[in-house]
Amino acid sequence: MHEMPVTQALLNMALEHANGHRITGIYLEVGRLSAIVPESVEVFFDFLSRGTSAEGAELHFEILPVEMTCMDCGRQADLSEWADDQPVVIMQKAFARGCECGSRNLRVTGGVRFGLVSIDVEPESE
Amino acid sequence: MSVNIPVLKEVTTANSLLADSLREGFARQDVLVLNIIASPGAGKTTLLERTIEGLGDELRLSVIEGDPFTSLDSERIVAAGISAVQVNTQGGCHLEARMIQKAVEQMEMSDVDVIVIENVGNLICPTAWDLGEDAKVVVVSLPEGDDKPLKYPMAFLIAQAVVINKIDLEPYLPAEVAILRENALNINPDLAVFEVSALTDQGIDEWLDWVREQLTRKRAASA
Numbered sequence: 001m002h003e004m005p006v007t008q009a010l011l012n013m014a015l016e017h018a019n020g021h022r023i024t025g026i027y028l029e030v031g032r033l034s035a036i037v038p039e040s041v042e043v044f045f046d047f048l049s050r051g052t053s054a055e056g057a058e059l060h061f062e063i064l065p066v067e068m069t070c071m072d073c074g075r076q077a078d079l080s081e082w083a084d085d086q087p088v089v090i091m092q093k094a095f096a097r098g099c100e101c102g103s104r105n106l107r108v109t110g111g112v113r114f115g116l117v118s119i120d121v122e123p124e125s126e
Numbered sequence: 127m128s129v130n131i132p133v134l135k136e137v138t139t140a141n142s143l144l145a146d147s148l149r150e151g152f153a154r155q156d157v158l159v160l161n162i163i164a165s166p167g168a169g170k171t172t173l174l175e176r177t178i179e180g181l182g183d184e185l186r187l188s189v190i191e192g193d194p195f196t197s198l199d200s201e202r203i204v205a206a207g208i209s210a211v212q213v214n215t216q217g218g219c220h221l222e223a224r225m226i227q228k229a230v231e232q233m234e235m236s237d238v239d240v241i242v243i244e245n246v247g248n249l250i251c252p253t254a255w256d257l258g259e260d261a262k263v264v265v266v267s268l269p270e271g272d273d274k275p276l277k278y279p280m281a282f283l284i285a286q287a288v289v290i291n292k293i294d295l296e297p298y299l300p301a302e303v304a305i306l307r308e309n310a311l312n313i314n315p316d317l318a319v320f321e322v323s324a325l326t327d328q329g330i331d332e333w334l335d336w337v338r339e340q341l342t343r344k345r346a347a348s349a
Binding site: 002006009010012013014018024025028033034035087088091092095105107108113114115116117118119120121122 | 128130134136138139141218220222253254276277279315
């Protein structure tokens with residue numbers, strides 16, 4: 001439900017970058033911690049984009065995993081073995097295990113954003 | 127044949143840019159801004175009432191009240207003796223920077239030391255929208271359960287402080303303050319955690335000290 005305002009924001013940003021050209025595709029990055037549900041974005045996008053030059057554009061989602069980094073040695077934690085767990089469970093397991101260097105001083109450094117990567121536009125403006 | 131145009135921005139970038147310009151304005155005026163995020167019923171407004179009682183004599187506080195429809199909370203703030211600007215989101219689940227910009231236009235910034243923004247009661251939506259604040263504070267009450275941080279990690283991840291409220295109810299509840307604290311710190315070890323009962327005043331002094339310290343630090347940084 002809360003995806004409506006962010007979908008409006010992404011539509012505004014896409015239209016701005018398209019500069020009047022018809023948009024056929026929109027590439028998005030969704031962090032696993034972002035609390036954004038792609039299906040929900042699609043529903044709102046269909047509704048909000050009607051009558052704009054982004055109507056009918058296909059949305060492409062790439063889901064980004066949780067990323068954690070050690071604040072002491074700078075190493076990024078290898079969380080791949082828990083990739084199927086819920087994000088919070090991954091965080092708990094990572095904190096419990098700590099970094100290879102022995103530190104437990106980890107922080108979440110990725111997987112929190114909802115980003116607009118690029119748009120596909122038709123070269124001829126209408 | 128279509129052409130791909132890179133954008134590479136967060137979806138909420140337009141909001142964040144406006145929030146940054148608000149933040150610059152607040153810094154010029156030496157005003158501390160706190161963004162209070164919590165579920166409905168966690169005790170945001172009661173915590174604000176205690177904060178006004180505790181700091182009202184030494185600091186000039188002002189409140190921006192976010193609420194879907196009513197002005198019930200801003201009436202409580204005005205009754206507590208300070209000015210409040212009501213922002214109704216017409217059902218919207220969070221405040222955005224443009225709403226704060228409008229609210230601030232109704233304030234005399236040179237008469238304010240601290241602005242407290244009470245966001246709409248919700249632990250998901252407000253996390254994506256920067257309001258130009260210095261710190262986000264999550265208020266979570268014990269009756270909601272000590273697993274709240276695990277269910278809503280984003281709120282705890284982006285906050286600088288957590289106020290655990292209604293701790294006076296602990297004897298009557300299965301939830302435990304210590305577990306709630308531990309769960310919050312497991313999401314974000316940098317959190318300042320306060321255990322309070324806004325109703326009985328228990329633990330409020332530590333919270334008030336933290337607010338004072340944030341203002342002092344901000345003013346020292348700009349001096």
